[in-house]
Amino acid sequence: SQWGEENLQALSIQEGEDVTMNCSYKTYTTVVQWYRQKSGKGPAQLILIRSNEREKRSGRLRATLDTSSQSSSLSITGTLATDTAVYFCATDRRNSNNRIFFGDGTQLVVKP
Amino acid sequence: NAGVIQTPRHKVTGKGQEATLWCEPxxxxxAVFWYRQTIVQGLEFLTYFRNQAPIDDSGMPKERFSAQMPNQSHSTLKIQSTQPQDSAVYLCASSSGGAREQYFGPGTRLTVL
Known part of the structure; x- marks a missing residue:
């Protein structure tokens, strides 16, 4: 899982497997965003889940949010080699001038 | 829509030289954001403009780094007297405001020899 203070996490799986990545955040947030960064590119948003939502789906992606435990997860079903990337969660914070705060990221390698 | 444009894509400077990085949101x-990314430190926030005004520069090193947004179509990040530890990928992102989706550019890879 990723957290503001933890080092980059790494996962290696075989194509076709399902994977879940976790994110814990420290303070109140109104949204959790999940981003994916492929090698040589900037991060790109995958999914946004609001604090009043418990689950959000987009294709093979499923994000969950548990505000009581201040954690979120991103699941990918039927992974492809092209899912190989670093995955970041990002949250906003109260009194942060609408800035978002990125976690340390999870490096996912999907082997063909 | 060409997305966020960053130039140059790669820049090599000698120690002590100045580097100016450009971003077109x-x-x-x-809103325009600047980040620095390294293997060791990960993705670090540097600074943030909204409607061209500086809002939060809490991530900017106090010396040698400065950022400006002279108009709504571009922002610059300037590093004076570059040092080897400044070597990183510098990412610019823009958003429509609020804690909304940020659209990132491809980054500028700065190498200081």
Whole structure:
């Protein structure tokens, strides 16, 4: 899982497997965003889940949010080699001038 | 829509030289962010403009780094007297405001020899 203070996490799986990545955040947030960064590119948003939502789906992606435990997860079903990337969660914070705060990221390698 | 444009894509400087990095946000976006990314430190926030005004520069090193947004179509990050530890990928992002989706450019890879 990723957290503001933890080092980059790494996962290696075989194509076709399902994977879940976790994110814990420290303070109140109104949204959790999940981003994916492929090698040589900037991060790109995958999914946004609001604090009043418990689950959000987009294709093979499923994000969950548990505000009581201040954690979120991103699941990918039927992974492809092209899912190989670093995955970041990002949250906003109260009194942060609408800035978002990125976690340390999870490096996912999907082997063909 | 060309997305966020960053130039140059790669820059090599000698120690002590100045480096200026350019960012063109998506047209109509009111917020521009700068980040620095390294293997060791990960993705670090540097500074943030909204409607061209500096809002939060808490991530900017106090010396040698400065950022400006002279108009809504571009922002610059300037590093004076570059040092080897400044070597990183510098990412610019823009958004339509609020804690909304940020659209990132491809980054500028700065190498200080």
């Amino acid at each position: 998506i047209s109509g976006h009111s």
